[in-house]
Amino acid sequence: MENIRLGGGVLLLVLLAVTSLFVGVIDVTLQNLVDTTSRPQALQTLAESRIPRTLALVLAGSSLAVAGVIMQMLARNRFVEPSTAGTVEAASLGMLLMLLVFPGAPVVVKMLVAALFALVGTALFLRLVRRIPPYSPLLVPLTGIMLGAVIGSLTAFIAYRTNLLQSLGAWRNGDFSLVIAGRYELLWLTFVLAVAAYFAADRFTIAGLGGDVSRNLGLDYDKAMAIGLAIVAAVSAIVVTTVGSIPFLGLVVPNLVSLAIGDNLRRGLPWVALTGALLVLGCDIVGRIIVHPYEIPVGTVFGVLGGAIFLFLLLRRSSRVS
Template sequence: MSNYHQPEPFLILAIVATALLALVSLFVGVSDVSLPALLAGTAEPRAVEVFLVSRVPRTLALVLAGASMAIGGLVMQMVVRNRFVEPSTTGTSESAALGFLTVTLLAPGWPLVAKMAVSALFALGGTALFLRILKAVPLRDVLLVPLVGIMLGGVIGALTAFIAYRANLMASLLAWNMGDFSGVIRGRYELLWIGLVCCVLAYVAADRFTVAGMGKDFTTNLGLNYKRVMTLGLVIVSLVSAVVLVSVGSIPFLGLIVPNIVSLMVGDNMRRTVPWVTVGGAAMVLACDIVGRLIRFPYEIPIAVVMGVVGAAVFLYLLLRTPRHA
């Protein structure tokens, strides 16, 4: 049997492994929270409060953020038709940060949902600008696409840093760009459920994205509206980027490495890969967060640092193994 037709039991095993990582995440931390005591009802009130107010919301945030960012990367790769792109290598995350900074300066009293919407609009505009630049640049090498995105992200990031410096908001900008779940508590992560909705939308439209990945002419010949599919994909990517940025900060490389690893395992059909990418993204974030909490216990390393190291290594491996003419 080929790798493309992996049996479903492997997906079930992946879900079970992710659930075990989530269980471990619930009981890793400085505060002493015991599973037997919770089950027996003998845990101290403070331990129960920490479990319900901090540990459970943090674990849910890890799962939701990991799954949605991985799906955002998968959709981005389908839209751009390049395996080496994701929101952090196309200027999308930087545009979302610029939008969040802008609305923070101009309308600081707006609710978080409204700020997230503005951030998503900026992310959508930044992604559209990236696609416009790709049309104007003759790309003969698969590696030039992420290079263009990284340069665009650098320009947008420099502009954002300049505005933040003049407004004395550099500390806030650093927090937005450095993904960290240590501050997640009940009432401060619920926007991430929007990311789960985006995952469901990606699964529903998976066949359309697969066809769109074949090119505009091929998609049109099959009777699909290419622009409509592209717009849906950009909206999903923008919403995911904005929601994760506003809630926990930016998480680099996640949307790049997980879809590529899944593609090597189960093929390129998006209908089949969406569940794998969802589970893989959640598992990757859970594992990196646990490592960040344990490597210097009782201190904690932000997940963006751990993911940056792991993601950079996997990214280099993917670059070195990919033929230049791919």
């Protein structure tokens, strides 16, 4: 039964992906593809813009959702993700410094530096979390938001002083309008990282029980934490450097999947990736339709949707506690 439902989800993803190929400023229709006169331009639009954009949406959505569930396991808290833990802000700071110091560096080098900054920011967040009493779970995301605000303020100040505020705004708001062939391929690395996370799912589940319990069960806790941090930092850096950040995605998707099928990470990880891709694809299509021929960045659309779901989860938890 679960395989049938998963197959239905994949079919829905395919339908949304096909829809995404035919939505945009330039008209691409089946008639254009059949007509010999308009076929070359239609095929070029598909190859250069629509297919790369759709693939980027699927890769970014699924990988950010996977990074979010790993972050929640490592922090042992349901209300954290890269955008509420200072990870995205730290990656943006790394990108900004690279633009200032080595503006001509290859994109891969900039991505590696951003990943290093994201890793440091995430490690700092986890270190702060360890000082929070276990009976105050809502303080964990608040701590991450405050840490991100501090790093973001520093980044904004540097960008303001160096006239790079426009570039900073592009990284902070997920926008796929500029994705074309040759400018999204780094996102395939996030697919590799998501697959690695699936094979390490059992380790992350045990690590989520805490250091003492993990070591008693024979797990190398420090190694598992290092692998998890590396995956989260790399995914965040790659997505930020390619299309920008998508707030709340890594927070709401794991919670929705957990409500539906439980907390088994290995079982739930395919659902997390699938749900993340579906939501990002859907929000991008909505953003392209409601103000056509203009478009609203997917980060803005999902920020509204994700914020509403986040409030629902908070109120739901508060009502259960009371």
